[in-house]
Structures are given as structure tokens and as C-alpha cells.
Amino acid sequence: MPTALRLACPLVLAMLLAACSHPDSSSEEIRPVRIVTAGQNGSTPRNSFAGQIRARTETDLAFRIGGKIVAKLVNSGEHVKKGQVLARLDPSDTSLDISAKQAQLAAAESDLAQQQLNLQRYQQLLAKQFISQSQVDGQQNGVNAARAKRDEARAQLAASRNQGSYTQLLADADGIISQINAEPGQVVAAGQAVARLAHDGEREAAIQVPENALQQVRQQKQFAVTLWAGKQQFEGSLRELAGDADSATRTYAARISLPHASALALGQTVTVTLEPGAAAAPQTLRLPLTAVLDEQGKHYVWVLNDKSLRVTRRAVSVLAIDSNSVTLQGGVRPGEKVVSAGVHLLHDNQRVTMLQGGQ
Structure with missing residues (x-):
């Protein structure tokens, strides 16, 4: 083999090995994901609550x-x-009952009249000493029993007539x-x-309060209640706050009194906002439930870097979870972009592409 060829072979082999050890970056896997911006697209700070207009007094009849x-x-x-x-x-059942009670009363009154006639006859016989006093006393007891039976029949008839009105x-x-x-x-x-x-009269805004906002709502003196339709705004005050959370939503029912809103229609959608000046609650954000990755009891989200289009896993603190969303405190700042779908298929520094409609 020529000397030049022997010298070139190791060089070519080294170049081939180097090429195999450094694959082309263009083959890097790019994951499609959906993105939501914290503070937008359904993630809201917890200084306002959705509610509806209800009557102060509602009665089940x-x-x-x-x-x-x-x-x-x-x-x-x-x-x-x-x-x-x-x-x-249908009044037929009560009508039949009233008729039956009237017949019972008539029979009781007839019996009482007969017992009273017998008593008069016994007293006349006693005066002539044809009977003893004990016989007269026995007849008197019969009169008393007949009178009690008549009174009971009257009471039953009155009750049946009342039921007729029911x-x-x-x-x-x-x-x-x-x-x-x-x-x-x-x-x-x-x-x-x-x-x-x-009932006509005062109207109220019914809202559901998460446990992390309870203290803030209790301390609040005034609330701004804004109608979704028409954007009218009313001032309200806290009238009632439930002492126990709902077993399904884990939120506390609250009623905001609206003394100057009696003309509002029942069921209108409102936003109840905490007025400035109350003790500020820790800032919280709500994200879709699909944005949170749960690993061994710890919670994470994937935050997107706009420039590199790469994601970073970040630990977050979860305050509350419902069927569609999760409320976070800490870990994510308003305005940051968070992956809302595909979180189980990512790794740190993963390059991603946003799906259509993902924002």
C-alpha cells in the first residue's frame, strides 16, 4: 500500500468517528404543546369572584x-x-274524610242527647226513691263520656276541614x-x-370563596359588584359567609348585600371585586388543571422561554384544585407563558412548538 494512502486512512477514520459522536442538531425532537399566559386566558388573580343575583329571602313551598x-x-x-x-x-279524598267526620259528629251528638234524657229520667226516679244515688251517678258518668266523645268528633271535623283548605x-x-x-x-x-x-325586595350577590381568600373577604367592608350585562356597578357589603366548605367544590358560600339593587333580575351574572384598602391577600393565579405536573406529591409547571422556545420545569405551590382549574401561589409570575397540554412528555430545556389556538 502506498505511504500516502496509509497516512490518509487513520485521518478519514477519525473524521468518521467524530461525525458519529456529534449528531446533527437538526434531528433534535421538537414537541408540540399548548400554551396559556398566566393572568390571561382563564387564569385570574383572586381579587374578584364570579357570582349571580339572588333574592335575600327564598322560600321552598x-x-x-x-x-x-x-x-x-x-x-x-x-x-x-x-x-x-x-x-x-285533588279535593276528593279530603271531601270524603269531611263527610265521614260529619257523620261521626252527628252520631256523637245523638248519643249525648240520649244520655242526657236518660239522666233526667234517673233523677226523677231517684226523687221517688225508686233507684239509688249510685245509679244516678253512673248515668252522669255516661253523659260525661258521651260529651267527651262529641267534643272529640268536633275536633276531628275541624281538622278535616282545615286539611280541606290545605x-x-x-x-x-x-x-x-x-x-x-x-x-x-x-x-x-x-x-x-x-x-x-x-321574595320581592332586597337583592344579593351569591359567590363562592376559596379558602385562601376567606380572611380577606371577612375583613372587607365594601365590595364592588359589576353586572356582566350593561356593566352597571353597585356597592355591597358582606352579609353571610358559610362556616363550612362545600363538600364538592371546597369553597365557602357568601352573600353580598345590595340594598340599592332591588330592581335587578334574578340570576344575572356579576363580578364581585374587593375594594382597595383591605389587607392584601397573597397573589394567586389560576391555571388549567392540565398545566400542572404531579410527581410524588410535588407540583410543577413547564415555563416557556419566548426567545429560545425551550421549556423549564418549575416547582409551584398549589392552594386549591377544582374540576377544571388549579389555583397557585408562588412559582409563576403574571405574564409568563406556561404549557397547558402535553406536560407529561417534556424534559428540561426541551424545544417546543406552539399548536394552533394554543395561546
């Missing part, structure tokens, strides 16, 4: 006796007056029927809620 509904006289959304009939039960479901105040669950032919039990009446 029910029949006091069971029976079959024969008439529904109002529909959901209608305004009613106090004492207005909302629905009726076949009508009446509104106990002026207001709006917010819900009615009654249809002709339906059989209901005594006390079963048939309609819900939202």
Missing part, C-alpha cells in the same frame, strides 16, 4: 298534606302576590316563582317542595 295535583296555576318566572293560589290537590298551595309573600316542580297528575307527599318563591 310545599303542600301540608299529600295528594294528587290536579291544577298548576303559575309558571316559573311569573310574579305572584301574597295569598295567590299556585297549585291545587289542598291549595298559596304564595306566602309577593315575589317571583323561580322554580316550580308541579304538573297535573303528579302525586306529592306532605312537605315535598313544589315551588321556590324569591
Whole structure:
């Protein structure tokens, strides 16, 4: 073999080995992901709460006796007056009962009259010394028993007549029927809620408060309540805050009193905002539940570097979790871009590309 060829072979071999040890960077895997910006696209700081307008007083209405509904006289959304009939039960059962009680009363009154006539006759016989005093006393006891039976029959008849009036479901105040669950032919039990009446008068904003905002809400003196439709704003104050969290959402129900908003429609969507000046709560952000990576009880998110389009894993503190979102305190700053889908397929310094509609 020529000398030049022998010298060139090691050089070519070294070049080939170097090429194999440093693969082309163009073969690096690029993962497609969806991105959400902290503080946007559904992630919100917890200084405001979504809610709805409710009546200060809402009453579940029910029949006091069971029976079959024969008439529904109002529909959901209608305004009613106090004492207005909302629905009726079939009165035939109570009518039969009243007739039976009237017959019992008539029999009891007839028996009492007979016992009293007998007592008069016994007293006349005693005066002539034909019978003893003990016989007269026995007849007096019979009169007393008949009178008690007559009084009991009267009471039963009065109760049956009262039950006859219970076949009508009446509104106990002026207001709006917010819900009615009654249809002709339906059989209901005594006390079963048939309609819900939202009383006229003061309105309130009903909201759900997460546990990390409880202290801030308790200390707040005034709230700004803004209507989603029309953007009208009202001032309100905290009237009620639940002492126990809802078992499903783990939030606390609160009512914000709105003394100057009695004309608002029930169910309107509002945003309740904490007024400036209260003790500031730690800043929190809400992100989609799919943005959080859970590993051995610790929580992480992938934060995107806009320039390099690479992601970095960052530990976060989770305050609350619901079915769609997670509330974080610390670890992410407003404005940072966080991966919201595909978090289990990434590694540190992973290069990514944003899917259409990912922002």
C-alpha cells in the first residue's frame, strides 16, 4: 500500500468517528404543546369572584298534606302576590274524610242527647226513691263520656276541614316563582317542595370563596359588584359567609348585600371585586388543571422561554384544585407563558412548538 494512502486512512477514520459522536442538531425532537399566559386566558388573580343575583329571602313551598295535583296555576318566572293560589290537590279524598267526620259528629251528638234524657229520667226516679244515688251517678258518668266523645268528633271535623283548605298551595309573600316542580297528575307527599318563591325586595350577590381568600373577604367592608350585562356597578357589603366548605367544590358560600339593587333580575351574572384598602391577600393565579405536573406529591409547571422556545420545569405551590382549574401561589409570575397540554412528555430545556389556538 502506498505511504500516502496509509497516512490518509487513520485521518478519514477519525473524521468518521467524530461525525458519529456529534449528531446533527437538526434531528433534535421538537414537541408540540399548548400554551396559556398566566393572568390571561382563564387564569385570574383572586381579587374578584364570579357570582349571580339572588333574592335575600327564598322560600321552598310545599303542600301540608299529600295528594294528587290536579291544577298548576303559575309558571316559573311569573310574579305572584301574597295569598295567590299556585297549585291545587285533588279535593276528593279530603271531601270524603269531611263527610265521614260529619257523620261521626252527628252520631256523637245523638248519643249525648240520649244520655242526657236518660239522666233526667234517673233523677226523677231517684226523687221517688225508686233507684239509688249510685245509679244516678253512673248515668252522669255516661253523659260525661258521651260529651267527651262529641267534643272529640268536633275536633276531628275541624281538622278535616282545615286539611280541606290545605289542598291549595298559596304564595306566602309577593315575589317571583323561580322554580316550580308541579304538573297535573303528579302525586306529592306532605312537605315535598313544589315551588321556590324569591321574595320581592332586597337583592344579593351569591359567590363562592376559596379558602385562601376567606380572611380577606371577612375583613372587607365594601365590595364592588359589576353586572356582566350593561356593566352597571353597585356597592355591597358582606352579609353571610358559610362556616363550612362545600363538600364538592371546597369553597365557602357568601352573600353580598345590595340594598340599592332591588330592581335587578334574578340570576344575572356579576363580578364581585374587593375594594382597595383591605389587607392584601397573597397573589394567586389560576391555571388549567392540565398545566400542572404531579410527581410524588410535588407540583410543577413547564415555563416557556419566548426567545429560545425551550421549556423549564418549575416547582409551584398549589392552594386549591377544582374540576377544571388549579389555583397557585408562588412559582409563576403574571405574564409568563406556561404549557397547558402535553406536560407529561417534556424534559428540561426541551424545544417546543406552539399548536394552533394554543395561546
